[in-house]
Amino acid sequence: MFGFNMFQEITRPFNMTYRCFSVSMLPGNERQDVERGGKIIMPPSALEQLTRLNIVYPMIFKLTNKKSKRLTHCGVLEFVADEGKVYLPHWMMANLVLEEGALLQIESVSLPVATFSKFQPLSEDFLDITNPKAVLENCLRNFSCLTTGDVIAIKYNAKVYELCVLETMPGNAVVIIECDMNVEFAPPVGYKEEEHISRGEGSTEDGMDEDPAVMMPDPGFKAFSGEGNRLDGKKKKLISESDSEPQTSTSRQAYVRGIPDYDYVIGTLRFIRNSRPSSAKEEAQTDSFQAFKGEGFTLRTAKSQN
Incomplete structure (x- = not known):
């Protein structure tokens, strides 16, 4: 039967x-x-x-x-x-x-199932993507197969990237549905690796370039030695080195920036100002001053006695 x-x-x-x-x-x-x-x-x-x-x-x-x-x-x-x-x-x-x-x-x-594929971006902008493999994997969900030599287009962040399929295995055309495929990327078209300067003449042991003109300043150079102009057209008054020195009073020591004050007392504040020395008249007025010695007044009027 x-x-x-x-x-x-x-x-x-x-x-x-x-x-x-x-x-x-x-x-x-x-x-x-x-x-x-x-x-x-x-x-x-x-x-x-x-x-x-x-x-x-x-x-x-x-x-x-x-x-x-x-x-x-x-x-x-x-x-x-x-x-x-x-x-x-x-x-x-x-x-x-x-x-x-x-x-x-x-x-x-009927095509074999893909095991490997290699892509080459046609623009260097593809290098700006943080995780290109994840982006490509997400975009390939809309594809059923790949063919060697094709230039596919994927969209990411409102921008279209073109990728050339350089190689597919185990054949020139493969199915990519429900498969475990290894992916590689070739350098983008027109991409050139940065030329690293080898250690040699003109470089120090730390790998930094040493320029004698930069490392050794001119002995006759003086910073900020140019001339200034006023907005009102008047000539600037020249200040001699003797006049440029700050005048300090005999009661305190001149302040020098960068040197700590070893006489500092914890809990006090000092405000350093460039002031002229006080005269003898001002010192006398200061010595004769007494706090809270003024006259007082009352708002209540005294009652008249009949």
């Missing part, structure tokens, strides 16, 4: 040709989710045909531009396009060198 399904079903490939357009041409609201990923939008008839052909999931397709002989791989996001049309992200159309309304061949394929 023989039961049903005694022979294994043969998987037939999906192979169709459509008119391709960018996502911006898709009717309705703007679809940023399509632009940020690696999936396309196909017509409903494609879904009906795929279900009859017993396609292996996840659905992966090879896109081929026969004119330029350029190809790439992608997944499918939705089946809502108009019949005979497919909508692609802008970066994918640039890789395939496609114009609006050009013919595009779409075939169903």
Whole structure:
């Protein structure tokens, strides 16, 4: 006795040709989710045909531009396009060198699971990202597969970064859905490492450059020896070195900045001012002064006695 399904079903490939357009041409609201990923939008008839052909999931397709002989791989996001049309992200159309309304061949394929991939940023601005691997991992959630040689576009902080897929393993095209993939980054295009000055002539043991002109000042140099001008146009009065010395009284010692006052008494404050010496008349007035010796007055008027 023989039961049903005694022979294994043969998987037939999906192979169709459509008119391709960018996502911006898709009717309705703007679809940023399509632009940020690696999936396309196909017509409903494609879904009906795929279900009859017993396609292996996840659905992966090879896109081929026969004119330029350029190809790439992608997944499918939705089946809502108009019949005979497919909508692609802008970066994918640039890789395939496609114009609006050009013919595009779409075939169903089966790709190995990714284990390794290497990317090269096309701009040095990518180095400003604090954690590029985490950003890339988050953006690749909108991709189904990667193809060696493609230039993918990811968006982060309202800025688009382009990355070239330099290498993928174990094949030139791999599936990145639910996989453990190691990621490496190549230096960005145009990036040059900083040239470090080797220790040699003109450097000290500490690694700092030693310039004799800087380390040894001119013996005839005098700081702040320039001339000054007044705003009212009058000539500035020249001050001799003897006049520039501060005048101090005989009662206290001249204050020199940077030398501590060894006679300081804890709990006292001294306010040092550049004042002229007090005259003998002022000293006499100071000595004759007595606190709280003034006259007092009362606001109450005395009662008159009859």
